[in-house]
Amino acid sequence: MMASAITYLPGKEPHVREHRLIFKNIDRVGYDPSIECYEQNGGYVQLKKAFTMARADITNEVKKSGLRGRGGAGFPTGVKWGFIPPTNTKPVYIICNADESEPGTFKDRYILHQDPHQLLEGMIIACFAVGAKLGYIYIREEFPMAAIIVEKAIAEAHAKGYLGKNIQGSGFDCELYVHRGAGAYICGEETGLIESLEGKRPYPRIKPPYFPAALGLYMCPTIVNNVESLCHVKHILEMGGETYAKLGTPNNTGTRILCVSGDVVNPGYFEVEVGKVTMGEVIDVLCGGLKPGRKLKAIIPGGSSAKVLRADEVFKLKDGRELTIMDIPMDFDTMAACGSMAGSGGVIIMDDSRSMSWVINNLNNFYAHESCGQCTPCREGSLWMKKISDRIVAGTASPDDVDTLESVANQIEGKTICAFGEACSWPTQSFIKKFGDELKGDCKPELAGKVVAEEGAIAAAGLVAV
Amino acid sequence: MAFEVSSELEKKIDEVITHYPVSKRSAVLPLLHLIQHEFRYIQDEAVNWVAAKLGLEPIQVLEVVTFYPGFRQNAPGKYHIRVCRTLSCAMAGSYELMDALCAATKIDRSHADHHHPISVSADGKYSIEFAECLASCGFGPVCMVEDDFHEKVDVSKVGELLAKYPV
Numbered sequence: 001m002m003a004s005a006i007t008y009l010p011g012k013e014p015h016v017r018e019h020r021l022i023f024k025n026i027d028r029v030g031y032d033p034s035i036e037c038y039e040q041n042g043g044y045v046q047l048k049k050a051f052t053m054a055r056a057d058i059t060n061e062v063k064k065s066g067l068r069g070r071g072g073a074g075f076p077t078g079v080k081w082g083f084i085p086p087t088n089t090k091p092v093y094i095i096c097n098a099d100e101s102e103p104g105t106f107k108d109r110y111i112l113h114q115d116p117h118q119l120l121e122g123m124i125i126a127c128f129a130v131g132a133k134l135g136y137i138y139i140r141e142e143f144p145m146a147a148i149i150v151e152k153a154i155a156e157a158h159a160k161g162y163l164g165k166n167i168q169g170s171g172f173d174c175e176l177y178v179h180r181g182a183g184a185y186i187c188g189e190e191t192g193l194i195e196s197l198e199g200k201r202p203y204p205r206i207k208p209p210y211f212p213a214a215l216g217l218y219m220c221p222t223i224v225n226n227v228e229s230l231c232h233v234k235h236i237l238e239m240g241g242e243t244y245a246k247l248g249t250p251n252n253t254g255t256r257i258l259c260v261s262g263d264v265v266n267p268g269y270f271e272v273e274v275g276k277v278t279m280g281e282v283i284d285v286l287c288g289g290l291k292p293g294r295k296l297k298a299i300i301p302g303g304s305s306a307k308v309l310r311a312d313e314v315f316k317l318k319d320g321r322e323l324t325i326m327d328i329p330m331d332f333d334t335m336a337a338c339g340s341m342a343g344s345g346g347v348i349i350m351d352d353s354r355s356m357s358w359v360i361n362n363l364n365n366f367y368a369h370e371s372c373g374q375c376t377p378c379r380e381g382s383l384w385m386k387k388i389s390d391r392i393v394a395g396t397a398s399p400d401d402v403d404t405l406e407s408v409a410n411q412i413e414g415k416t417i418c419a420f421g422e423a424c425s426w427p428t429q430s431f432i433k434k435f436g437d438e439l440k441g442d443c444k445p446e447l448a449g450k451v452v453a454e455e456g457a458i459a460a461a462g463l464v465a466v
Numbered sequence: 467m468a469f470e471v472s473s474e475l476e477k478k479i480d481e482v483i484t485h486y487p488v489s490k491r492s493a494v495l496p497l498l499h500l501i502q503h504e505f506r507y508i509q510d511e512a513v514n515w516v517a518a519k520l521g522l523e524p525i526q527v528l529e530v531v532t533f534y535p536g537f538r539q540n541a542p543g544k545y546h547i548r549v550c551r552t553l554s555c556a557m558a559g560s561y562e563l564m565d566a567l568c569a570a571t572k573i574d575r576s577h578a579d580h581h582h583p584i585s586v587s588a589d590g591k592y593s594i595e596f597a598e599c600l601a602s603c604g605f606g607p608v609c610m611v612e613d614d615f616h617e618k619v620d621v622s623k624v625g626e627l628l629a630k631y632p633v
Contacts, residue, residue, distance in 0.1 A: 101598070103554065142610065217488075259603060
């Protein structure tokens, strides 16, 4: 082991409140993505250890760790692995979801670019645990350098006998390949990703029956895990599941990487123990506070699909706690109890200089662009939400338009094959609930009751013509 | 540009197909990436070529090309620029960055829409489009020029940025 202390690039030093496992080597002086560097820092030791363990014991350690998926849904990773039918005789596949595209989220890119072997080690351990001999790392198209770096890492791992036939004399064979996406957000949805990997349009599959652990890639059991989740596997093996579970808080274990953007002095990424810092500490301690002279207005706490929180809200929880927005611990369960979600860890801070009509319109443009078009409520609804909020921002909307906007959102949620329906309707629903007066204030009262939409008039004309 | 696959490119393509031992159809996206990298966009002949190569109907390739924003059916400029449009970058000034880049490259974006997102300068040297979240939200506004990634691109740095891409 190297005795020298770890130093980081100037200005990139971790904050004292951080607890770095996954990002230990990010921005580190003298650290490079080569396998030599990784091995010098204890790399692939856990993989060798995994080969001395029974496969079920590895999955059990992951279950004991309490690790919850870091891609957005927060589903327990070990439980997911355990969903492969015990009677299965088909090949099993693992896919690493490196399609990082939830607005507000920017963590996986650093792992892929700076520490690719950490991901490979976690992924090969996962492959061994579930018996997958073939796996793909689905990297979004907008990370072209990451694809090159990870492909090089795979070649290095092959040359050193960590991939290929009879890995480290274990008798286990495994191949991993990089598969590049092509710019579609829906490929982050695991069944859409699988369709994409099969060479098709990424239309998500309906669950049931197409739960990937039973019917995934090529209709075989498939485990889809986020980059950060797979990296944690290596550390769980190193620490043991129970010790790992002491990090963080009960049911919200381990560390996670928070990605903070928007109106703070020092936005960036921070790996912290889950639930051990509050939203107030994220803003004031980790990020150096709001910009001078500004007041907090709103926070999107877990990627753009998470429901917005208003600065002056008080959250009364079922367990009796009363929390202000600044008191909320950054964990999965409390954020859900406050009516939003910790999601992908992307925290977007908005101060009082921001128009909420403009913000929701920006997001509605995103969702209208990214709806895959398979389900009518989402394909049509996301576009209508964009058109209506376009009008609100342009100052050509009637106050009734806000009600229509809400009604459109309500008709998408719960009515689509995949969770994109919720992802696109929750922002609109929550912005109207929390900032409805401001949205109505941006409309023109004199237009109330009138058909103001150009597209509405065209549609009406079409009906008359028929 | 005439569509002729060199033996060198075909060798790469044949190697990539081996990554998908279960189904050759899985190689549609990687093949399109290799072709777009070489020819700058996906021509009709390329769609037919990929279909023939993988034993598919051309529509099975065309539906992929038309769905994914990462595939282009028209030639971009010599340097293709993508500016992140989504919330955090927009808050950091990506719309202003787009305007500044268009002014500096003399690109008219007034005809851009969902089906024609890419606008090309009259001299063909630059093209530009808005992209959705490029995943560097803390360091916006961000943009890509070809495969290069640029963070915190203030409008005052546009000249400096473009100087890295001589035409």
